[in-house]
Amino acid sequence: MNKVDLRHSAPVVSNTRICTDHYRLVLQEDRLASATLPGQFVNIRVHNREDLILRRPFSVALVKPEQSLFEIVYRVVGKGTSAMTDLQPDDVVNLLGPLGKGFRIPKKATNCLLLGGGCGVAPLWGVADKLYRTNSKMIVVLGFQSSAMVFGEDKFQAYGADTLITTDDGSYGLKGFVSEHLGKAMDRQIDRAYVCGPTPMIKAVTPILKQANVACEISLEAYMGCGFGVCLSCVVSVRNGEAIEKQRVCVEGPVFRLEDIVLDHET
Ligand SMILES: Cc1cc2nc3c(=O)[nH]c(=O)nc-3n(C[C@H](O)[C@H](O)[C@H](O)COP(=O)(O)OP(=O)(O)OC[C@H]3O[C@@H](n4cnc5c(N)ncnc54)[C@H](O)[C@@H]3O)c2cc1C
Ligand code: FES
Structure with a gap:
């Protein structure tokens, strides 16, 4: 080959x-x-x-x-x-x-939730672009620190997504973190969720998504050396059946299934 x-x-x-x-x-x-x-x-x-x-x-x-x-x-x-x-x-x-490995996009129309925070908002543009082509329904919840840092809302709206913005200080959209307003989105029919954002956001939203039993994929960040699997500087703990093993964010990730991710306090 x-x-x-x-x-x-x-x-x-x-x-x-x-x-x-x-x-x-x-x-x-x-x-x-x-x-x-x-x-x-x-x-x-x-x-x-x-x-x-x-x-x-x-x-x-x-x-x-x-x-x-x-x-x-x-x-x-x-x-x-x-x-x-x-x-x-x-x-x-x-x-x-x-x-690395990307998000899995269903071939048929699906009800999807996209959750992004900070620079993690941008990779969800690509997800929205693909979902739009499958006629999927999208609700998008994006979190930023303040109005001065908000970007990308128009991109999701152009794909016909219902878009909710939160800012930590309330200077734009709803005041508070994404996790505090997630309930508004979870009231709807959601079949799949895609998450990309800072680690504190991921920690806050995972219990809610787990409880809702939604098929979910999350993009993780890690400090990287080589970026292609050699240096092992990016390993995280991941579930593989009953076992917990180390996997490389740069090769096996950065996108992992929600049920496979092991957060710090779970190890
Ligand atoms: C898979 C992956 C995808 C990423 N995608 C994006 C993206 O789309 N947009 C974006 O802005 N950033 C993204 N990042 C983070 C980005 O790689 C770092 O912000 C960047 O390498 C910092 O480089 P620097 O030389 O400016 O900072 P440095 O001078 O190297 O460091 C400055 C500060 O940034 C922090 N930092 C450095 N690397 C990282 C990292 N990997 N994660 C978190 N904090 C870091 C350091 O702790 C330090 O506080 C991604 C990281 C990974 C692993
Ligand atoms: S960054 Fe070197 S193994 Fe992942």
Whole structure:
């Protein structure tokens, strides 16, 4: 079997600020735009920064195969993401991908709940795009710290999703965390749920989703070294039948089934 080459050089199409601290980076690369599933990620080498040896992982937010385009949304948190804000159209980004396992999308129309927080909102665009094509009904609940950090609501609305925004300080939408307002969505018929967000959000929503007995997949974050299965820096505890074993977020994940995830306090 031929080994697939995961290395790519992708020209920048645009790199725009979409809220206080998030940027949307649109790149052009045919194979990535065609082959990446929602929830998979790319590992980016930060340009012009020889000191940043490790690549940085980012979930692919959306693909547009017919235009050979794909996009990521990144939050500026440190050296790598700060340097990425300098990227200009026609600069070339060196990256590896698509990496990891993505969300499973049913072939038939389904009632779906999408839960996102912070930069975890963006990968759900790709989920919504696929579900839209199956005529699925979507309710989307998104959490942000404040109004200045809200982004992406219009994307979900364009896919016909009922969209509920929460902010921690109540400066936009409903005041409080996603978990506090989840009941409003759970009143509806929900067959599947897709979750992507920070670990505290995941910890808060999992008991509610477990109780509702909804088929659910969750994208986990971890500190990554290599991004392709070698360094073991990203392992988490996962259930496999009766056993609990270590699995790599970069290879076996980042998307895991809710029932397989073992949170810190459960080990
Ligand atoms: C599978 C996966 C998908 C991701 N998708 C996205 C995405 O779509 N958009 C996005 O903005 N970010 C995403 N991240 C997080 C992103 O990789 C980090 O924010 C980024 O690597 C930070 O690089 P930096 O050089 O700017 O920060 P550094 O200078 O390396 O660190 C600055 C700060 O960021 C924190 N940090 C660094 N790496 C991570 C990490 N992996 N998780 C949480 N905190 C981290 C550090 O603790 C530190 O406080 C993802 C991470 C993973 C593992
Ligand atoms: S990041 Fe190296 S094994 Fe996952």
